[in-house]
Amino acid sequence: MLVEVMVIRNVACVGAGLIGSGWATLFAGKGFAVTLQDLKRDALRRAIKEIRRNLEFLAKKGFLEENASEDSFKRIEITMDLKKAVEDADYVQESVSEIYEVKKEVFKEIDAATSAHAILASSTSTLKMSVIQKVTRHPGRCIVVHPWNPPYLMPLVEVIPGEETSPETVEKTRRFMKSLGKVVVIQKKGSSRDDRKPLGRGIMERSHRPG
Helix, strand or coil: CCCCCCCCCEEEEECCCHHHHHHHHHHHHCCCEEEEECCCHHHHHHHHHHHHHHHHHHHHCCCCCCCHHHHHHHCEEEECCHHHHHCCCCEEEECCCCCHHHHHHHHHHHHHHCCCCCEEEECCCCCCHHHHHHHCCCHHHEEEEEECCCCCCCCEEEEEECCCCCHHHHHHHHHHHHHCCCEEEECCCCCCHHHCCCCCHHHHHHHCCCC
16 A cells, blocks of 8 residues: 655644643654643643653653753643644644543544644544544544553554544554554554453563663
């Protein structure tokens, strides 16, 4: 399959909880401009403090170049405005509550606000993208990218397409995650945690080595 090379410069992280802030840490540390969004101001304040600590930890442990933590931190913007957060994004990573109605509403808004080329990924570990993507106008670009926590340390990610996710989106997502140093496991289309195959021991062992 011939897939056009996708250039990703701007990343939006929707949801500023533990997973969302972990993703923001990873993306900023890898050199991307990141916009972190949450509806709660306090959540953003907590997240930005956590991200600074995460980046300082990565620099201290040698995962970032010396003095790179501050440069990475400066690449992050925060906002409560969802449209503003995603309108220039090439890749969106959603990490809001594990409730179908919440995720569907968020995906509907993201889909309406983003450029057609953007990939819309969910961090969900339990919900099916096949259900979530039905509310969007462009379901082919919607996909699950479920990390092992914390995303900035644990290389393993599961990539799970929905029934309407395009093969191009799967391949572009796989390439992007690989470029971040991730160990990518492609799971069955439309699956959830209950019906996915268990990961092999070798993959799990690799996932516990920072990379």
